Amino acid sequence: MKGSIVRIVLIGVAALGAAALPRGAVIVPAGDPAPREIRIVVKDMTFYVDGQDMPNPMLRVKAGERIRLVLRNEDAGMTHDFAVASWKVGTRALMDKGEEDALVFRVPYQRGTTPYHCTPHSEMMRGTIQVE
Amino acid sequence: MIPFSRRSWLRLAGLGTAAGAGLLSARSLAGQAKSGAYDAIHHAAHAMGPVGRVSTDLFDPSGFLRAWNFSNLAPDKRSRFYRETPRPDGTLLREYEIIAVDREIEIAPGVFFPAWTFNGQVPGPTLRATEGDRVKVTFLNQGSHPHTIHFHGWHPPEMDGSLPEHQVMPGGRFVYEFDAEPFGMHLYHCHAVPLKRHIHKGLYGVFIVDPKGEPRPAADELIMVMNGFDTNFDADNEVYAVNTVAHHFMHDPIRVQVGSLVRMYVVNLTEFDLINSLHLHGMFFDVYRTGTSRQSTETTDTIMLCQGERAVLETRFRYPGRFMFHAHQSEFAELGWMGLFEATGARRDT
Amino acid sequence: MTPETPAARESPARLWLAALLPLLLLAGLLVVMLKTMPSDALRSDGAPPVERLSIQRAVLTADGIVLSVLNDGPDAVTIAQVVVDDAYWSFSTEGGSVLRHLGRTRLVIPYPWVEGEAHVVKILTSTGTTFEHEIPVALRTPEPDARHLLAFTLIGLYVGVIPVALGLLWYPLASRLGRTGLDVLLAVTIGLLLFLLIDAAHEGIEKAGALPGSFQGVALFVAGAAGAYLTLEWVGAWLRQRRAGARAAGSPGAILALLVAVGIGLHNFGEGLAIGAAFALGEAALGTLLILGFTLHNTTEGLAIVAPIARERPSVATLARLGLIGGVPTIAGAWLGGLVYSPVAAVLFLGLGAGAIAQVVVQISRQMAGGRPVAERFATAPVMVGLFAGFAVMYGTGMLVG
Known part of the structure; x- marks a missing residue:
């Protein structure tokens, strides 16, 4: 009896723990320095670095660097996201004006360039990430 | 409503009446209800119309009136969507970038419609060329369904954007290229199937071809697209408007000058209803059907247009003040297709 | 095998733990679900909300x-x-x-x-x-006040109390009937009640269907009906037991009459609710002749009450009491319906009425059968005619009102 109660508690806690895992989280080891933040804004179906005018700009990052990419949607009524297909990372789709999502990831060690895009508007909202 | 069987409420009615025969008169209740029931609401005619305002940040129906070839954009942004290059024969090559995108738009205060749009707006951007110009439209489909652009006007069959092989898949591109002719007031719309849905979801716009040689007389020119929205998808429109937003011009009248020539480019892009109309209060206008002739065909104050039909209307305001214009189908008018002109300047009797 | 149950060996604390553990885990699961919204995974981004x-x-x-x-x-x-x-x-x-x-x-x-x-x-x-x-018909909605309380009282009197009282006046006739005559009368009563049962079930289910889905109208109606049926069954058994204790010879007729009156009372309460509500909602149009139909229609309810006690000698007071039990709830129903109408309550009360009538039908059938199979007892010409006549009277008078 006692053993069975303990088992039930363990199963229950495990189930809760599994259910409580946030969706799509990238688990980052503790103790790392704070990631570098890049703020991207979508306006008129175009990516901009927050505060800059260059449309769909090239983003420069360092190999192995930890990045916290914050995407803000300024296009009312349109759904946008930010995805890097080759690294299999992306924000969730932002539907409302002013909505934000953050993406934390570690840049792969391979140098070179890789494209980023908005999934629903990949033909006009796309740019390049340069890994240095 | 709480559906009482006919029996139960008739039953009650009988009883009420019978009760009236006794100690108190049910009729007196009814009578009391009758007296003065309408005093307050009879003065509430101004209560007609929707509550609140639609934000014009995204799309301003008033700005749409007087914008073509992306003239509403700053030069650097405009060049992304529109470029003109002179050609040896004196005509222009006009290059456009048109993008189909899904967007939720506000069509009446607080009512959002999941539209399919050209360049994020309904109606799509107005294209305007001169007869003989070369028009080159790069179409990029960033929507969730196959789309096309079908222009009204002379063009070869492969530029028609109507047959199954003309469909541009999501993520795909197509370049439409043709000479602008004949001069007149035309339109463009998506011709993917089901046609009705692709049009009523918002994939349409105005295509004006100006006559070459001597232009039309200078005028205050207004683009007016009569459209409707079926918000609950029952093949019946819940919202009617000119330039998308219900009752917009009731709050923001179209400002014109007394005595100046006003030219309206009017097209009916309403789905589900066979016809639509425009009625202008307090004056008459000259009609140029489809705008393909320099000779006016009639002078009237009410013009009826079938789906896809259009006309150029010209008038001069005689009196300063506000003049209503609306569909003469009262239902359309009260569901949003109603607006005001506001004329300023000294009165001119002719 | 030990004769002791496992529970007997456990300490109370452990039993409590065993009882509460699933609930605690459930609470934890709910918290997690509210935080992570797993249903979002099933809905694609941008799926429109479910609006009702x-x-x-x-x-x-x-x-x-x-x-x-x-x-x-x-x-x-x-x-x-x-x-x-x-x-x-x-x-x-x-x-x-x-x-x-x-x-x-x-x-x-x-x-x-x-x-x-x-x-x-x-x-x-x-x-x-x-x-x-x-x-459907725009009329100014009456606002409830003292005048309306009076109106609803009158409505209740007309639809409930007076017709039932008129029906009770058949008592002298009923008491002079022979065995067959009484059977016919009881059969007529069953016919009347069956009609009311169908009527109540129809209205109840119809209204239940119109309720917002969250209120689960049909379940509410069925629960009301089952509750009323079982309660009356229990009350009948209790009354018989009490009488058996007090006197050697009980009076099954009086108990039955009381149950019939209670059943009809519940039914009339539901009717009163609907009437008061229709009045309050302004769905009433005027028609002077209909009152006649109602008086006819509901008078037969009084007959149903006196039939079981035709062989006994009830006092006038007893008769009056039965009449009031059957009729007065209409007034209460009309007040409630007219002043604080709730379609949920209407469904519940229609269910109660249907259950009560069903129980009364069963009760009268049992009494008539007197221990023999009900079908055998009913399969005689006079009883069949009575059943049909009762139903036909209700059907015919019902046509006058609807």
Whole structure:
């Protein structure tokens, strides 16, 4: 009896723990320095670095660097996201004006360039990430 | 409503009446209800119309009136969507970038419609060329369904954007290229199937071809697209408007000058209803059907247009003040297709 | 095998733990679900919310139309515009325009409605979904006051008390009938009650279907009916037991008459609710002849009450008491329906009435059968004629009112 109660508690806690895992989280080891933040804004179906005018700009990052990419949607009524297909990372789709999502990831060690895009508007909202 | 069987409420009615025969008169209740029931609401005619305002940040129906070839954009942004290059024969090559995108738009205060749009707006951007110009439209489909652009006007069959092989898949591109002719007031719309849905979801716009040689007389020119929205998808429109937003011009009248020539480019892009109309209060206008002739065909104050039909209307305001214009189908008018002109300047009797 | 049950060996604390553990885990699971919303995984991004508004009541006042609206769907709904007879109309809300699950609001629409004509009010939500409410005949909605209490009392008297009392006047006739005559009379009663049962079930299920889904109208109706049936069964057994203790020879007829009166009373309460509500909702049109139909129709209810006690010698007071039990609830129902109408309560009470009548039908059948199989007892010409006659009378008088 006692053993069975303990088992039930363990199963229950495990189930809760599994259910409580946030969706799509990238688990980052503790103790790392704070990631570098890049703020991207979508306006008129175009990516901009927050505060800059260059449309769909090239983003420069360092190999192995930890990045916290914050995407803000300024296009009312349109759904946008930010995805890097080759690294299999992306924000969730932002539907409302002013909505934000953050993406934390570690840049792969391979140098070179890789494209980023908005999934629903990949033909006009796309740019390049340069890994240095 | 709480559906009482006919029996139960008739039953009650009988009883009420019978009760009236006794100690108190049910009729007196009814009578009391009758007296003065309408005093307050009879003065509430101004209560007609929707509550609140639609934000014009995204799309301003008033700005749409007087914008073509992306003239509403700053030069650097405009060049992304529109470029003109002179050609040896004196005509222009006009290059456009048109993008189909899904967007939720506000069509009446607080009512959002999941539209399919050209360049994020309904109606799509107005294209305007001169007869003989070369028009080159790069179409990029960033929507969730196959789309096309079908222009009204002379063009070869492969530029028609109507047959199954003309469909541009999501993520795909197509370049439409043709000479602008004949001069007149035309339109463009998506011709993917089901046609009705692709049009009523918002994939349409105005295509004006100006006559070459001597232009039309200078005028205050207004683009007016009569459209409707079926918000609950029952093949019946819940919202009617000119330039998308219900009752917009009731709050923001179209400002014109007394005595100046006003030219309206009017097209009916309403789905589900066979016809639509425009009625202008307090004056008459000259009609140029489809705008393909320099000779006016009639002078009237009410013009009826079938789906896809259009006309150029010209008038001069005689009196300063506000003049209503609306569909003469009262239902359309009260569901949003109603607006005001506001004329300023000294009165001119002719 | 030990004779002790496992529970007997456990300490109470452990038993409590065993009982509460699943509940604690369930609570934890609910918290996790609320935090992570697993259903979002099933809904794609941008899927429109499930919108369901129930328009519960339209009140027509001197200032226009007042709609009571309930959000019956799982998601929040934002009321964006109101369209009356195909025209956008201004409105104000008492309770806001954003409704959560089971949230309520009232829309005050200054619309110049026209007496005696039909109007259609349509609500447009922020997603463009529409919900319609038809006002079939526009009449100013009476506001409840002392005058209306009096009116509802009169209505109750006419539909409930007086017809039942008139029916009771058949007692002298019923008491002179022979064995066969009494059987026929009881059979007529069963016919009458069966009609009422069908009527109540029909109205109850129909109203249940119109209730917002969250209230699960049919389940409510069935629960009401089953509850009333079993309660009356229990009350009947208790009364018989008490009488058996008090006197050697009980009076099954008196108990039966009481049960019939209670059943009819519950039924009439439901009727009163519907009547009061219809009056309050302004769904009443005027028709002077109908009262005759009602008096005829409901008079037969009194007959149903006296039939079981035809062989006994009830006092006038007993008869009066039975009549009041059967009739007075109509007045209470009319008050309740007219002053604080709730369609949920109406379904519940119609269910109670249906259950009560069903129990009474079974009870009378048992008494008539006297231990023999019911079908055998009923398969005689006089009883069949009586059954049919009872049903036919109700059907015929019912036509007068509907």
